[in-house]
Amino acid sequence: MITVEQLKQLGWGTLQRYRKLNPYSKLFLWGTIALYISLAATLVIIGPDRIGQTLYNLAQKVSHYPLGWLILFLVFFVISFPPCVGHTTLITLCGYAYGMKGFPIAAAGSLFGSAFTFIVLRLLFSRRLRKWSESNEKWQALETVIATKGLPLIVLIRASPFPPWVYSNTLFASIQSVALWQFFLATFVVFPKIAIFVFVGSRLASLSDGEQRSHMDTTTKILNISISVGGVLVAALASWIIYRAMRKEILHLDGVPPEVDELAAEAIEEAEEGAPLLGPHRENSNRYDRSPA
Template sequence: MAADRTQSFPRLLVVRMKHYGGGALERYRNLSTHSKLFVWGTICLYIALGSFIIIVGPDRIGQTLYNFAQKISHYPYGWLILTSLFFIVSFPPAVGHTTLVTLCGYAYGMKGFPIAASGSLLGSAFTFVVLRLLFRRRLRKWTQSSEKWQALETVIAAKGLPLIMLIRASPFPPWVYSNALFASIQSVALWQFFLATFVVFPKIAIFVFVGSRLASLSDGEQRSHMDTTTKILNISISVGGVLVAAVASWIIYRLMKKEILHLQGVPPEIDELAAEAIEEAEEGAPLLGHHSESRARYDVSSA
């Protein structure tokens, strides 16, 4: 029996890889031209970033980042500079929220947590209000033509704040597109979005802590005075913190999808459409996405 299990595991792994690989390929084929360009642009960005790290070297990059963080921490209003940057990275299509949170740890250690937490909270709330006000007409037009978005609004309106908090804690959609997503949903009030953002604070604390550990490893002078055990411990803590955050985020993401797909009192068809809308939120729809032809209206009230 043990041999059968050993043989079945590789087979199961291959089946799962084919399943998820085929699903990803099918989703890619269904994307609009704008979205496909976004995917390839993201791939090129990561390739360029990886090449830059290899060519320049992690030590030089880490030292430069450490020096930059220390300059900010010695400014009288360095905390205000970092807080202002959170307003920028919270507005799509900007990226870099996690990097900025880590930078708070670089600059201030765990004292950077209040800066990262308040900056994230205020920056996302500002983005929510601006997007909601600027795209009010486009929002109404979109919700009348997209069956997925109508389904998502129905599901969130039925579940309320608990589901909003679960989606907010999920790693997908990413931070900046999560802001756009909630601003797009009329049934989400500002106070609900504001409260839901508090659930992200534990992950922010982890990355601030990781930044504080990486800061000591990035500085050549501090690193030269460390023994091997201390270096290994700092590296292990940093890697462990990232892994804990990644595993927790994945678990939350699975719970979020399960909650949406098995919501009591809502037809399964609407659940599935709502889950698809969440997965497509990285396109920025309806506030930022280049949506294709309008779909037939879906009368959720008749379900």
Template sequence: MTESNRLRWMLSLLRYYAVSAFRRYQKLHLHGKLFIWGTACIYLTLASIFIFVGPARIGQTLYDLAQKISHRSYGWVMLGGAIVVISFPPCIGHTTLITLCGYAYGMKGFPIAAVASLLGSALAFVVLRFLFRGRLRRWSASNEKWQALETVVAAKGLPLIALIRASPFPPWVYSNALFASIEAVSLWQFFLATFVIFPKIALLVFVGSRLASLSDGEQRSHMDTSTKILNAAVSIGGLLLGLTASFIVYRAMQSEIRRLQGLSPEVDELAVEALEEAEEGAPLLGTYAESAPRPTD
């Protein structure tokens, strides 16, 4: 393939994905569109802060905050409690708080992050399912994609639940709501499946512990160049490793659903679509009224 053909192929691929994304956006209901715009505004704000404030000042601020937390006798309770709270939708910030555990306590922050994540997700599962049980049943009876997802999860059981749990999509808080929305998933299955994210939590805590030494100006001033490069390389390498593993798990999850034996390809494909639309389509997050069949005259 020549250079011009390769460039043309890449442009056509980008155009295809752009058109597909726009068409999916047009099909979203109002809540889904507002969610996308809200998320875009949040990331735009964060990017602006990063550019205008500067990474050095942001890192120093995070380090100072982490040190204040770690020097308090109840600091671990504060961090753990915050992780539990952001396990409920529509909160965000799970990854940031896990990394902050590494900032504050080094690898000793892993038990705090792991236990709090396990407790928070279990509480979110129980509370959401208890509060929205009736709504969940009405949604399941009227949404074809959700019925397909429940069928696939019920057929595959714990292995598929764990694979979906380990996948980066849907994100943490929406994954909690997703599983609370699927009646085929029991609390003990959800609880056990959550253990598969512990390696990811450990990696984020480790990256946080490495970034802490680079964020503090005083520590950084006493480092030689090779030490700075090593810490930066380890941090970046850890993040890239996490992203790569997440992508592999996500692709494996989609592949596992699509090749499930005993179910029609249409059911498998609908289940994949239900997962992809979990953030705006889950019955505990959106509105089921738009998907419900309307009475005829």
């Protein structure tokens, strides 16, 4: 059970991390908070029933198109580029439209959309990547840690909820020691989570449609709601466990100095800026140097 002292430490640690953020990171954080507040307000004002019915109608319209699956597949390529968002929503929409038959669409779209993003970003920003790596100590540390651990750590970072999907694509494109085949294989680890959200979408579809809902008895409604909420909670719990394991792996890597581990962990946390590929270029004093004296 969490004690009051642990809560105080957590709050103080969060405040300290916030103070360390640069202005761009703070702006992103407050923008994200404002977005979620707006979404919550929209949900309350419009009502979940109307929103659910709108999503259901949209999904059904797409599913009745001859190439509706292709439309969803191509949208994955768009939302894989930062600063776009909506990966989980699009996965759920696949469940809305096709039930569990939407899993191949969501899985293939996620895999090939992220791989395409990886290739494009690395090709377009290769020169900036080299310049950034030479001047940013955190990225040097992260490259060293990933190069030391290899594919197992890449898999852990990919499965972690932080950084989010679109910024995870940017992060790996930024790390020169990550090969495309490693990124491709690591993306397979998110397939179970994709399957969960497709399943949740298939359950929510029946609850969102007023006509189907009117023919359900109370027991069926409760069962569908419980399954949907349970699926989201399982995915969230698994993501949190993986995130903790990822941080522990980075911070306690054998053969790497502790200060390097700390810098690598900070680089992961700052990945939402899109750095170094999309973030503002900032020169750093280089306290960490990988080259021998």
